[in-house]
Amino acid sequence: MGINYPAATSRSSELYDRGKSVIPDGVSRSTVIIRPHPVYVDHAKGAWITDVDGNRYLDCNNNFTSIILGHADPEIEAAVHSQLAKGTAFSMASEAEILLAELLCERVAGCEQIRFCNSGTEAVMGAIKAARAFTQRPTIIKVEGSYHGTYDHAEASLGSDPSNWGLAHRPATIPYSEGAPDSLADEVVIVQFNDVAGVTEAIQTVGSGLAAVLLDPMPSRVGMPVLDPSFAEAIRTGTRDVGALLILDEVISLRLGLGGAQALHNIDPDITAMAKIIGGGFPVGAIGGKSEVMDVFAAVHGNRAAVPSGGTYTANPVTMTAGFACMSQLDQTSFDRLADIGDKIRQGLRELFASQSLEWQVTGAGSLFRIHPHQRPIKSYRNAHLDSDESALMESLQHRLLEREVYFSSYGMGCMNLATSDGDIQHFQDAMDVALRVVAR
């Protein structure tokens, strides 16, 4: 066993104590919390992170799927350095924005035009606002348990549980943050992932009030289920029938292929929300879509656009340069290699579960995977939802992996970058072998 976690005398623990006095709960992202103390990073390179105590970890999270080439990629670093020397942000336009927009429009079929923003949250929020403005309608339909960032409407029913999630064919709309307006229940209708009959009925019921259906094709919090093509088809046909839009959230799934998940699943969205990998490691978001819809962002019909959008750091040249340096290095070979890494990880896990007689399973595609400490079929959120014992098991797995130099999320989501070598995959496998034995005991 390599690393002592938790370590009351570590620099990470000391920093957490300091952080707590000026930041509620010590850190600004609830997802980086590990109890009893988070791990503070000093630096990272390729597939590995080094913490402030000098411990090294194979990164199986990659900043929640935003790092794709590997940490501190030399080409991104060089491009960003050169931009830093030229200035970082101006209230004037720059060519860097056009370069990244051209690259994305060429690759992602659903994007004829793009507007940038600073996060996936903003991209989904902007997409919803665009759909509402385009259709002049208020309501959206979203999938139970699916994460789309922290905008009130987009996070409805993200944390539903058996005590409040309601009927299977008509899930309840549950606000995620306390204090969300009651109107949320009228403005967001919830369906279950892969429930063809449920989504068809919901679209028809909301009918002329429906602005859009919001869909992530492989939602991580729903367990990374396999998308049933007839579910995507029912959404596409149903939205067209009632004059509503399909918003595809590709914030994560863009890392599944050169043209994103829409190319893999043959989905034709009206709006695509993007973020994470397209910023090359810097804060980013983008709303892409068909020109007639994207027109809501243009001030062509008067002095003001139907949906004014901006942001002090939107399309800043550092992010745009980093994003272009990252995305232009990715080709079909990169995505084939990412899929190969993911396949080896998933296959290795299946072999471990079998050899240890564990009734566990793994889902996912490409460089993404999710471990489930049970064998319920993963079709929707309700099957994937962990009870408190299962959650405790996954947290314990995270701790046991930290001790063995692997950084992994607390709920079983994994993501690998392109710098991951076959030796690193073996390291993951060996660490997991021991960690699973300890946890399952």
Ligand SMILES: Cc1ncc(COP(=O)(O)O)c(C=O)c1O
């Ligand atoms: C599918 C999806 N949509 C939207 C978001 C929000 O992106 P951001 O964290 O950049 O705001 C995330 C973040 O994890 C996500 O996974």
